[in-house]
Amino acid sequence: MKTRITELFGIEHPIIQGGMHWVGYAELAAAVSNAGGLGIITALTQPTPEDLAKEIARCKEMTDKPFGVNLTFLPSFQEPPYPEYIQAIIDGGVKVVETAGRSPEKYMPALKEAGIKVIHKCTSVRHALKAQKIGCDAVSVDGFECGGHPGEDDVPNFILLPRAAEELDIPFVASGGMADGRSLVAAMALGADGMNMGTRFLATKDAPVHDTVKQTIVEADELQTRLVMRPLRNTERVMKNAAVDEILRIEKEKGADTQIDDIRHLVTGAKGKMVLHEGKMDEAAWSCGMVAGLIHDVPSCEELINRIMGEAESIIRDRLMGAL
Amino acid sequence: MKTRITELFGIEHPIIQGGMHWVGYAELAAAVSNAGGLGIITALTQPTPEDLAKEIARCKEMTDKPFGVNLTFLPSFQEPPYPEYIQAIIDGGVKVVETAGRSPEKYMPALKEAGIKVIHKCTSVRHALKAQKIGCDAVSVDGFECGGHPGEDDVPNFILLPRAAEELDIPFVASGGMADGRSLVAAMALGADGMNMGTRFLATKDAPVHDTVKQTIVEADELQTRLVMRPLRNTERVMKNAAVDEILRIEKEKGADTQIDDIRHLVTGAKGKMVLHEGKMDEAAWSCGMVAGLIHDVPSCEELINRIMGEAESIIRDRLMGAL
Numbered sequence: 001m002k003t004r005i006t007e008l009f010g011i012e013h014p015i016i017q018g019g020m021h022w023v024g025y026a027e028l029a030a031a032v033s034n035a036g037g038l039g040i041i042t043a044l045t046q047p048t049p050e051d052l053a054k055e056i057a058r059c060k061e062m063t064d065k066p067f068g069v070n071l072t073f074l075p076s077f078q079e080p081p082y083p084e085y086i087q088a089i090i091d092g093g094v095k096v097v098e099t100a101g102r103s104p105e106k107y108m109p110a111l112k113e114a115g116i117k118v119i120h121k122c123t124s125v126r127h128a129l130k131a132q133k134i135g136c137d138a139v140s141v142d143g144f145e146c147g148g149h150p151g152e153d154d155v156p157n158f159i160l161l162p163r164a165a166e167e168l169d170i171p172f173v174a175s176g177g178m179a180d181g182r183s184l185v186a187a188m189a190l191g192a193d194g195m196n197m198g199t200r201f202l203a204t205k206d207a208p209v210h211d212t213v214k215q216t217i218v219e220a221d222e223l224q225t226r227l228v229m230r231p232l233r234n235t236e237r238v239m240k241n242a243a244v245d246e247i248l249r250i251e252k253e254k255g256a257d258t259q260i261d262d263i264r265h266l267v268t269g270a271k272g273k274m275v276l277h278e279g280k281m282d283e284a285a286w287s288c289g290m291v292a293g294l295i296h297d298v299p300s301c302e303e304l305i306n307r308i309m310g311e312a313e314s315i316i317r318d319r320l321m322g323a324l
Numbered sequence: 325m326k327t328r329i330t331e332l333f334g335i336e337h338p339i340i341q342g343g344m345h346w347v348g349y350a351e352l353a354a355a356v357s358n359a360g361g362l363g364i365i366t367a368l369t370q371p372t373p374e375d376l377a378k379e380i381a382r383c384k385e386m387t388d389k390p391f392g393v394n395l396t397f398l399p400s401f402q403e404p405p406y407p408e409y410i411q412a413i414i415d416g417g418v419k420v421v422e423t424a425g426r427s428p429e430k431y432m433p434a435l436k437e438a439g440i441k442v443i444h445k446c447t448s449v450r451h452a453l454k455a456q457k458i459g460c461d462a463v464s465v466d467g468f469e470c471g472g473h474p475g476e477d478d479v480p481n482f483i484l485l486p487r488a489a490e491e492l493d494i495p496f497v498a499s500g501g502m503a504d505g506r507s508l509v510a511a512m513a514l515g516a517d518g519m520n521m522g523t524r525f526l527a528t529k530d531a532p533v534h535d536t537v538k539q540t541i542v543e544a545d546e547l548q549t550r551l552v553m554r555p556l557r558n559t560e561r562v563m564k565n566a567a568v569d570e571i572l573r574i575e576k577e578k579g580a581d582t583q584i585d586d587i588r589h590l591v592t593g594a595k596g597k598m599v600l601h602e603g604k605m606d607e608a609a610w611s612c613g614m615v616a617g618l619i620h621d622v623p624s625c626e627e628l629i630n631r632i633m634g635e636a637e638s639i640i641r642d643r644l645m646g647a648l
Contacts, residue, residue, distance in 0.1 A: 163618065
């Protein structure tokens with residue numbers, strides 16, 4: 001399939017793996033890229049810029065296809081050494097960076113000078129327009145459905161994607177709610193040039209996470225995610241578990257007075273690693289999209305991407321053309 | 325376009341006008357049906373079964389195409405005379421009924437015996453399966469985006485439609501977030517057989533509502549709707565206005581203790597008529613879908629439906645086939 005996104009990133013299929021903390025290692029990124037999508041290494045999952053440099057080198061040994069690096073700008077007091085992480089990306093010859101969180105404006109000159117294409121994750125049309133204005137090459141438009149941080153507007157992709165298409169000149173991919181060929185064709189009908197998948201790639205053979213995580217996603221229906229940290233205006237969609245029940249109890253009790261310190265021990269951070277790597281499923285809240293309800297198996301990335309593209313083609317040629 | 329829904333209802337285009345209180349009069353229903361969609365008269369907008377009989381007769385004078393009647397089963401102490409309304413529908417020779425609210429189970433034998441096709445509005449997969457089980461011919465699957473009552477699960481159509489497609493044998497239309505050819509093709513890619521539009525038909529020349537209502541929809545972006553009555557577990561998506569601000573203030577103050585009597589004077593009821601017919605926009609909360617953000621003009625139903633079908637065909641033939 002050929003879209004503005006496949007052209008921009010030099011990839012075969014318009015499918016991007018979303019940046020995921022404790023998940024986006026070289027193994028997964030290389031598997032997605034080898035299957036014709038765009039794999040993404042998560043920069044901050046690596047404890048230091050030197051470790052990121054090694055992870056990029058490791059990924060290059062596993063694939064000769066393009067892959068990217070996710071760089072999340074956190075609202076944090078102890079800021080990670082972003083310039084050094086960016087230098088590791090540049091020195092590693094990586095040509096695509098997915099930015100998320102706060103605006104990447106400050107780092108755009110360094111990234112553009114190195115010839116890097118920047119795709120920024122946005123949960124609203126106004127943020128997408130801002131990203132376009134500061135020179136991002138593409139955006140990833142994140143609907144209310146998405147795992148992780150959907151923002152505070154609660155606009156699902158059926159509205160957000162066509163609104164983005166109305167306003168943007170740069171290409172964009174749909175993120176949140178994306179699982180299969182049906183999602184891809186629907187997103188493209190609404191104006192997107194491809195799709196970004198997080199949760200779906202988490203439940204693949206290549207994802208370096210505990211099998212229990214994958215099984216939990218397969219068993220979940222569309223009603224098993226919850227929104228936490230809403231009182232902090234830092235809403236996160238997570239899989240329901242004992243930690244999430246406790247967060248929601250505290251948030252209900254404290255209401256608008258909830259502080260991050262009340263729940264810090266229960267939200268994804270260092271503990272996310274215990275969930276994702278060790279399968280201690282109730283240890284902390286962990287990001288999961290509502291799309292878990294559409295995930296019923298654990299294929300390899302190659303099987304998954306081939307299936308999606310086959311399904312998409314059949315929907316277009318048979319189902320949609322057939323209705324005309 | 326030919327789908328299971330066009331076949332089931334004997335209509336030209338897979339587009340259904342949603343039942344809307346104080347809006348679904350013969351004028352609008354006939355305009356939608358004459359344009360090749362399925363127009364819907366709202367039964368309970370007529371004060372008595374006799375008035376409904378007259379409205380059906382009036383609609384038949386305006387169109388010889390199929391149209392339907394919406395019958396909403398309200399959670400109310402003073403129950404409307406449903407058997408008499410149903411008799412008026414049967415006697416009027418109407419062949420399609422859209423049911424909403426509580427399950428239509430009790431009235432299914434009467435409706436089926438009269439050869440009436442029943443399409444039930446559902447906000448979850450489990451309700452859709454129940455509707456299928458009790459003999460409904462189709463369902464209208466209502467995502468979190470929708471105006472009016474989205475239920476309490478908050479599952480948007482990008483997830484809800486493919487989930488419904490996985491579980492249902494009967495055909496279904498997508499409802500909530502539907503505005504144009506893009507929506508129609510996306511909904512069909514996700515497994516729907518057509519779409520139901522409420523808010524979009526409200527902003528047409530044929531809708532018998534005050535011009536200020538139509539203008540308010542045209543001017544709204546996707547951020548202007550609010551959810552009220554959540555503490556009552558009777559959530560309704562409405563257009564933000566002074567009455568809604570007041571409801572939200574009361575709900576915030578009273579929290580889980582909010583009673584219907586606290587806000588009854590501000591929610592749609594008799595006062596909805598003052599908003600919709602007289603354009604007194606701040607008088608009460610009135611249902612409006614998030615899709616208002618995608619509505620930029622006030623065409624006739626014929627212009628609208630022709631445009632949608634042309635756009636849908638171009639998306640399929642040019643945009644989607646072109647990407648392969």
